[in-house]
Amino acid sequence: METTNYSDRVSKEQTPSSHHDDLVAGHQRLAGSLWVEKIFGSYQYFRLWVVQAIGSMGDWLGFLAIAAAATEYGGGTPETAVGFVFSVRIIPGLFLAPLAGVLVDRWDRRRVMINCDLARVVILVFLPFANSVWHLVLASLALEVFTLLWIPAKDSVVPSIVPQESLTTVNSLQMAATYGTIPLAAGLFIFLGRFADKISSWPGSAAFNADQIGLGFLADSLTFLFSAIMISFIAIPKRTQAETSVRRKPRLDLNSTITELREGWEFIFVNPVVRAVCAALGAGLIGGGMLIPLGPIFAKDVLGENPADGMSVLQTALGIGVAVGVASLAMSKSRIGQVQIFIFSVFGAGICLFIAASMSGLWPAAALIGLLGMFAGAIYVLGFTLLQISVAEELRGRIFSAVYTIVRLSLIIAMAVGPFVAATLNGLSEEFFNKELSIFGWEIFIPGVRITLWIAGMIIVSAGFLAFNSVRNLSGNDLPLEPEEENTL
Numbered sequence: 387m388e389t390t391n392y393s394d395r396v397s398k399e400q401t402p403s404s405h406h407d408d409l410v411a412g413h414q415r416l417a418g419s420l421w422v423e424k425i426f427g428s429y430q431y432f433r434l435w436v437v438q439a440i441g442s443m444g445d446w447l448g449f450l451a452i453a454a455a456a457t458e459y460g461g462g463t464p465e466t467a468v469g470f471v472f473s474v475r476i477i478p479g480l481f482l483a484p485l486a487g488v489l490v491d492r493w494d495r496r497r498v499m500i501n502c503d504l505a506r507v508v509i510l511v512f513l514p515f516a517n518s519v520w521h522l523v524l525a526s527l528a529l530e531v532f533t534l535l536w537i538p539a540k541d542s543v544v545p546s547i548v549p550q551e552s553l554t555t556v557n558s559l560q561m562a563a564t565y566g567t568i569p570l571a572a573g574l575f576i577f578l579g580r581f582a583d584k585i586s587s588w589p590g591s592a593a594f595n596a597d598q599i600g601l602g603f604l605a606d607s608l609t610f611l612f613s614a615i616m617i618s619f620i621a622i623p624k625r626t627q628a629e630t631s632v633r634r635k636p637r638l639d640l641n642s643t644i645t646e647l648r649e650g651w652e653f654i655f656v657n658p659v660v661r662a663v664c665a666a667l668g669a670g671l672i673g674g675g676m677l678i679p680l681g682p683i684f685a686k687d688v689l690g691e692n693p694a695d696g697m698s699v700l701q702t703a704l705g706i707g708v709a710v711g712v713a714s715l716a717m718s719k720s721r722i723g724q725v726q727i728f729i730f731s732v733f734g735a736g737i738c739l740f741i742a743a744s745m746s747g748l749w750p751a752a753a754l755i756g757l758l759g760m761f762a763g764a765i766y767v768l769g770f771t772l773l774q775i776s777v778a779e780e781l782r783g784r785i786f787s788a789v790y791t792i793v794r795l796s797l798i799i800a801m802a803v804g805p806f807v808a809a810t811l812n813g814l815s816e817e818f819f820n821k822e823l824s825i826f827g828w829e830i831f832i833p834g835v836r837i838t839l840w841i842a843g844m845i846i847v848s849a850g851f852l853a854f855n856s857v858r859n860l861s862g863n864d865l866p867l868e869p870e871e872e873n874t875l
Contacts, residue, residue: 426559427552431544433620435556437613438540439563441503444609446571448510448529451602452522458599459519467519474526477798486534487787491780495539496622502532502539503614510607514600537790542782545774546623553774554724557767558712565708578602653785659725659776660785662856663769666732668792669849670765673842674735674758675800677704680808683835689748696748703752707759714760715767725857728768732850735761740843743836800842808838 426432453468460467490498509528516522548556579598655661677684677700685696735758742754777785812834815821823830 425555427548427556430547430620430622431556433616434540434543434547435559435563437616437620438560439567440609441613442564443567443571443574444606446568447575447602447609448606450571450575451513451599451606452526454602455513455516455599456519456522459517459522471519471522471526474523475530482531482534484784484787484791486531487538487784490535490539490542490783490787495543495783496617496620498539499536499543499617500614502536503610503617505532506610507607507614510603510610513603514596534787534790538783538786541770541774541786542779543622545782546779547620550775553771554715554767557770557774558715560770561708561712561763561766574605575602578605653777653781657776658856659772662725662853663728663772664789664792665852665856666728666765666849667769667789668796669852670732670735670846671793671796672800673845673849674739674762675797676804676807676838676842677739677755679801679805680835680838683805683808684743684751684839685748687833688743688746688831688836689751690746691748699748699752700755703756704759704762707756707761708763709759710756711760711763712767715764724768724772727764728772729850729853729857731761731764731768732853733847735765736843736846736848736850738843739846740840743839743843746831804838804842807841808834810834811837 423429426435452471456467456471506529509525513521513525516525544556544560545553575598578601582596582598582601585596653660681697681700682693685691685700686693689696691699738754738758738761742751742758745751745754773785773789774782812821815832815834815837819832821831821833823832
């Protein structure tokens with residue numbers, strides 16, 4: 387597909403017109419183009435961002451609808467039903483994500499995204515007629531398979547339609563689109579409940595299961611239909627013959643698939659920047675992820691607060707911190723290297739978690755958790771930016787799929803092992819120290835949850851050392867190009 391660079395577009399749009407109206411329209415188009423490119427890097431990415439924002443809202447809406455349906459169909463054990471349904475959205479990705487990366491690198495990525503969106507439309511259209519937990523499980527598994535293909539395809543496309551100097555900003559925008567739409571989805575789900583009550587007496591509403599859950603699934607399907615239509619109009623540069631050579635394989639040969647999987651994982655260990663990012667994300671999420679299941683226990687046992695209220699404050703602080711960290715990166719004009727900021731953020735996150743776990747008051751702990759959120763936001767944005775810069779086009783699908791596998795595995799380890807470690811250490815602390823330790827006359831309360839969070843903080847700091855050790859011997863030429871380097875589309 388033929389593309390033009392920014393200077394060519396500007397010169398064409400500034401060509402004098404013989405008609406005043408055409409001249410005014412040309413200036414308006416130019417102003418709009420400049421505004422979009424300044425914020426989103428390119429008009430094509432602006433379209434993709436709109437797709438992601440609408441799609442993310444649909445994802446969260448579908449999440450709420452599936453949770454409500456699982457609760458309704460779960461009978462006497464709704465918690466088990468909800469956990470079972472959502473475990474299907476996490477565990478299969480550990481095994482399917484690497485294969486999805488191979489396929490994304492073989493196939494046309496725009497076509498992958500469109501087909502995955504249309505497949506999800508079909509699944510969601512039929513979900514209002516589900517009447518058992520098993521229906522939800524099968525649907526969740528199918529939705530997850532198509533999501534595992536869609537996400538690396540999207541992440542692989544971004545560096546092709548965005549100038550390199552804009553990648554940090556657009557990754558911040560991507561995070562805003564992913565998580566900033568949660569309240570919108572929640573508000574829409576509530577509205578659909580009210581709307582379902584209004585139309586419950588309409589003829590045929592019962593036959594189409596037009597209740598809150600059914601309307602939630604239908605609204606979610608419309609977001610994916612919108613996504614498929616929008617993506618079909620996005621101009622994505624054609625990949626070169628070298629980049630698409632792997633796609634010429636006529637079938638999914640087992641030997642070639644294993645070879646391609648090995649190439650992707652080997653690249654993670656060979657490339658120092660990618661190795662640093664994966665080490666920091668993996669170990670960091672194991673440490674930071676423990677805050678999720680242990681937060682209510684920490685609020686109750688250490689801070690002396692109601693578990694729900696204390697955890698709400700900590701979660702709010704974390705969310706605000708992430709938002710501030712992401713926004714700061716998006717607006718920052720700092721000339722400090724992205725690798726250096728990334729490693730500094732990993733160390734900062736670990737230290738903040740360690741000190742927060744040492745606090746005995748809710749608000750000091752919340753302030754430090756907010757700082758942890760700032761560093762976590764920077765880690766996410768810069769980590770994906772460094773991967774996009776450092777990974778060649780023909781490997782992006784496999785690398786991003788591998789990264790998502792690492793993220794999932796790390797979170798599963800954190801949420802599964804964290805409570806077990808806390809309970810074990812709590813028993814040992816009570817037996818040997820009566821949960822108190824005297825250091826230089828200071829009496830320190832050491833329940834298992836506090837010790838576990840201290841360990842979690844040290845794990846994140848260790849991830850910082852792993853990342854630093856991976857890149858410390860690199861010269862400036864070996865590091866990813868910094869934002870001032872020009873990249874013309």
